[in-house]
Amino acid sequence: MASSPDLARLADDVLMRLIAMRRQDALDTLYARYNRLVFGLALHMLHHDHAAAEEVTLDVFVSVWQHASTYRPDKAQVTTWLTTLARHRCIDRLRALRVRPEGYLADLAQLDQTAIQDAAAMDAEWLVQRERVQTALQDLPAEQRQVLFLAYYQGLSQSEMAEALGLPLGTVKTRIRLAMQKLRTLLESEI
Amino acid sequence: MGFPVEQQHVTDLLPAYSLGALDEPDATRVERHLAVCSSCQAELAQYRRVRDRIALAAPLVEPSPHLHRRLVERIAAEPQTPAGPVRQSRWQRFVEFSRRAAPVWTPLSLLLIAGLLIANLWLWRSVPPAPILAAVPLTGTAAAPQAYGFVTAAPDSATGTLVAQELPPLDPSHQYQLWLIRDGQRTSGGVFSVSPEGFGTLSIQAPQPLFSYDAFGITVEPAGGSPGPTGDRVLGGQL
Numbered sequence: 001m002a003s004s005p006d007l008a009r010l011a012d013d014v015l016m017r018l019i020a021m022r023r024q025d026a027l028d029t030l031y032a033r034y035n036r037l038v039f040g041l042a043l044h045m046l047h048h049d050h051a052a053a054e055e056v057t058l059d060v061f062v063s064v065w066q067h068a069s070t071y072r073p074d075k076a077q078v079t080t081w082l083t084t085l086a087r088h089r090c091i092d093r094l095r096a097l098r099v100r101p102e103g104y105l106a107d108l109a110q111l112d113q114t115a116i117q118d119a120a121a122m123d124a125e126w127l128v129q130r131e132r133v134q135t136a137l138q139d140l141p142a143e144q145r146q147v148l149f150l151a152y153y154q155g156l157s158q159s160e161m162a163e164a165l166g167l168p169l170g171t172v173k174t175r176i177r178l179a180m181q182k183l184r185t186l187l188e189s190e191i
Numbered sequence: 192m193g194f195p196v197e198q199q200h201v202t203d204l205l206p207a208y209s210l211g212a213l214d215e216p217d218a219t220r221v222e223r224h225l226a227v228c229s230s231c232q233a234e235l236a237q238y239r240r241v242r243d244r245i246a247l248a249a250p251l252v253e254p255s256p257h258l259h260r261r262l263v264e265r266i267a268a269e270p271q272t273p274a275g276p277v278r279q280s281r282w283q284r285f286v287e288f289s290r291r292a293a294p295v296w297t298p299l300s301l302l303l304i305a306g307l308l309i310a311n312l313w314l315w316r317s318v319p320p321a322p323i324l325a326a327v328p329l330t331g332t333a334a335a336p337q338a339y340g341f342v343t344a345a346p347d348s349a350t351g352t353l354v355a356q357e358l359p360p361l362d363p364s365h366q367y368q369l370w371l372i373r374d375g376q377r378t379s380g381g382v383f384s385v386s387p388e389g390f391g392t393l394s395i396q397a398p399q400p401l402f403s404y405d406a407f408g409i410t411v412e413p414a415g416g417s418p419g420p421t422g423d424r425v426l427g428g429q430l
Contacts (some may be wrong), residue, residue: 017362024266031259040252054258062265069363076243083246130247137248151212152245158207159214173207180206184241 008032012078019068030078031061037079038086045090045153047103052093060085079126091155101154101164108149129190136186144179147172199224201231209238290390327428329407335359335425338389342428344401351401353393353409355426358385361411367425368416371397372406380407382416405430 007015007029018026038060042053063085071081093099137145150156150164158176162169201221207213208221225232289296324343331338337357344351353369361367361384369380378398385391395401406429411422 017364020362024263027262027266028259031262035258036251036253037246039254039258041246041249043252044249050255054254054261057254057258058261058265061262062269065266065269080243080246084243087246129244133244133247137245148210148245149248151207151210152242153249155211157212157214161212176210176212177203177206180209180238180241183244184237187241187244 013071013073016064016068016071016073016078019064020071027061027065030064034079034082035061038082041083041086042090044107045087046093047099047107056086056089056093059089087152087155090153094155099154101150101156101160104150104154105146105164108146132190133187136183139186140179140182144175144182147175148179148183151176198227200228201225202234205231205235205238209235209242325402327402327407327430329353329355329409329426329428331357331426332424334411334423338426340426342395342401342407344395346402347400349397349400351395351397353380353383353391353395353407355383355385355391355393355409356389358389358391358409358425360385360387360389364414365411365422366414366416367391367409368412368420369393369395370408370410370420371399371401371404372408373399373404377408377420379416379418382412382414402430 007018007026010018010026010029012030012033015026015030019030035057039053039057042056043050046052046056060082064082071078076084137148140148146165147161150161151158156164158172159169161167162172165172201208201224204213204217204221208218213221225235325346326341326343329338329340329342335358338355338359339357340353340355342351342353355367358367366382366384368382370377371380372378380395380397381393383391383393397404406427408420408424409426410420410424412420
């Protein structure tokens, strides 16, 4: 990866400013730092379709190149910007192809086993943040985590979830609300 | 109870709304309420921050090394102009559009101007002359030798317009600032950004008539402007 060692020490938002000035080495550095985050997210959302996840990853980083000047550090972290772009592109794809959530549901059990993986080169503070989120999600009851993930990773509405899970709509509504309220309490110190 | 539906808090619906999971008609109800309730807006902002963290639960997976090469190829195919401050006002967008449409409107406007001149000559015979706009040319300094522009206003007016061309685009944290100079005193005339092509305009509201100043100067300043000039002077004009 052609990423200069000096740039590798720069904070994400500084890299974004350099990208806005058309420094391709800054984009390479951001890519080296977060390609696994974006690709991993897309792969998870798109039911392990590698080709589709690569397209999404490519689109996300091309968007960064095109729109870096519109990034506002006071509005969101760079990682949030990247994951939001990736999530919207994945949900668009899932909807366009009318992908059913059953395959994803089978996958969820596996995700619960996911441990933090090798993540050298990623921002240490960010990794701590990631670990906290994973711990908090593990603290939710499995049925609450399930609806939360269906909404976030598959873009399902509450009524679509009720149908996919064979549950009354009211149950889904309650689970979503409780899940988000609990997660908010668990992450209170950092949001 | 007795309140219109927009005024009832939507606290319980905000978690699902933040995830985009709310069905109709609840989603519309939330939107209507958010438009008038700052406490629910603040609550929603918190849930959105929680939502954004959920992305971190997905496993990190290394893509194929070819993907970086494809990214480099895609970038190479993109236009090379810097993606500078492109947040333009409606007026700037209009001016940009006009510039692009120049091949069409230039001959048309020449015809129109000729027509108006004839009409004017005819009117002059019956009406006392009205004040016309004057303009002060601005030229680029060593920091921006290509740049040029002008300030235009009616002779005794404190309001006018600045038009600048070929200024270097700035990163989003900087803007250009106009200074109105008299007896060595510099008063801010406002800040403006330029398009990627270096074109910018500014509507000036000066404390005194514009042509009562000695000179105009334009410098690079942090976005939003400075109390006094701090950056490079890029354009200037004497009266």
